[in-house]
Amino acid sequence: MGNVTLEHVTKQYDDVTAVNDMNLDIQDGEFVCLVGPSGCGKSTTMETIAGLTLPTAGEITIAGKDVTKLPPKDRGIAMVFQNIALFPHMDVYDNVSFGLRLRDFETEEIDRRVERAADILQIGDLLDRQPSELSGGQRQRVAIGRAIVREPEAFLMDEPLANLDAKLRVHMRTELQRLHKELDTTIIYVTHDQAEAMTMSDRIAVLNNGQLQQIAPPLTCYNEPANRFVAGFIGSPSMNFIEGEVGHDGFESEFISVEFDPTAFDVSVGDAVTLGVRPEDVHLTGEAGSIAHPTDPVDTVTDVIEPMGNEIFVYLTHGSRERTTMDEEQRKGDQLLMSVDPDVELSEEEAVTVRFDRANLHLFDQQSGDARCHGLVSSHSTATSEQRTTAED
């Protein structure tokens, strides 16, 4: 049973709290990604699980055993490092079998396991090479091989693909997923790349400032972010945020208002809230027929247009203000990003009206950043909250 739990784990350095009261419960066989911006504590969390740093407070159990004070070698984990960390003075076979030889395995057993790992990773013909003679992708395979021969309770992977080039990274991503299916072992995977997190994991743990923001399946993080940070971090390009407050008729801000009945949702009149809307949920009025619950139209002017090939990103502004006189902060608050189909023809400085998809609007508390409700459709709202409870289970 390779389940990993962290209870109230805190890591305090001299003047920095790298990890603050982290609680994680990772099931056996689960693929969990720890994501977050640089310095959010994801690597430190990983190191405390591995035992390379000891937490200041809290408890860590792996496979039901309290390992908080155990050295890394006795924790039943294997790790793949960002800088790959193959031992340069050993050939591939010695690297892969290093952990087994330290544990006094029989030679036949070592051979059998190394052979099996080499088969899975297709490194059979590299076994007598030195690490310096391998390409980046091959080295990464060997590092993964070194981890899997040990047959650990859990794999820890600290940005293992970060040093590979873009094409190889995508390739190794699918390889890792296949490997996970084959081995059916718990994998805890640290990355700052949310595409990796979205595509590979069963659940994503989003971290910021050493605190766990949300742990949920990728699509839940995407569709029902727990707070404004998660909403902004997951999804590329990022969600639009419009600051305003709750009035009697719904959300009101300087330029945009969305009508809804405040009593039907978890908000009250006068609350300072932020409206969140993803670029793909902003629709031109012409195509608004395709969405079930459109909002009232909003008048905007196109600013910068970025054709991506499969879609077009359009930056919209409120035409009423002279943009050149605005500072960075104002411009950002005024800006709305929309994603449209590539066949839509738009030019810069063109006046357009847009609608939002009510079902995919989010309200966040301005003070705390916590999500207040997802989807501003009255009949829909109960369904969403039900979904959320099931997801939490």
Place this chain on the structure above:
Amino acid sequence: MTTAQNTDAEDGGGPFTNWVKSAIENPGKVHRAMFYVALIFFMFTTLFPIYWLVVLSLTPNDLIVNMGPIPRGFNISVFVDMWQTVPLHQYMFNSFVIAITTTAYVLLVSSLAGYAFGRLEFRGKGGLLLLLLIISFFPPAAFILPLFKLFTGNVVLFGLHSPDLFNTVGAIIVPFSGLFLPLSVFILTTFYSQIPDGLEDAARVEGTTRIGALFRVIMPLSAPGLSTAGILTFIAVYNEFFFSFLMTTGQPENGAPLVWGILAFQSQYTSLYNYMAAASLIGILPVALIVVVAQEKIVSGLTAGAVKE
């Protein structure tokens, strides 16, 4: 030379003037000339003493007064006879025991110290390194009296007499280990600090302790540093005279090293200079062999850390 003189004659200047002229046009010529001058100078200063030993050893002892640079005879039997006069092999064996023990001890302790100084963060690290540096600058002769008292059992601490190490290899190994430790600590601190953290972490996750990672990963990867520190210590201890002379009375069974063996050819009435020269040559051999075998590693060890790769 003849061609050069011919051209001189054609130009009408002296040979020196002409050489200077062509050197001004072609500075590479001067560089080459200076290179050979320097080379010959260093070759002479390093190789002449060895040549001189060969000359002395081959010349029979009764002809050795007022020696010139040419051997007066070819008495090769001295290399056989000297073993019968003095048990040189016993002295050499002592020297090896002393040098190898000291080197092994220094490498072990300075590895642990180098690991701590190079890879761990702790309070007072800078101060301790500075202290080590200061100690390494102490003149070794300053320790001789207190050490002599210590090793002759004249220091009493908590009612216990210090061990009587005088006239044993221990009386040489102990002070040398202390004296040569700082240099090795500094060399290995530099080397160990350059090994990436990831490798040590990987070793620890794979199943070693921190000490295990030091021996299995960090030390093998620092082989040039280890061999530099080891060879410098070995040669220095092997060649040492001062402590060896004062801490033993010169009998091979009492741990007297090679220098005592060479001196043993000298008695109150006779000095067997040819035997001493032959013994010196034999004594040089092991160190020369080590340096030849390990010179590549020494060079890379001494220059490592000087340039960031």
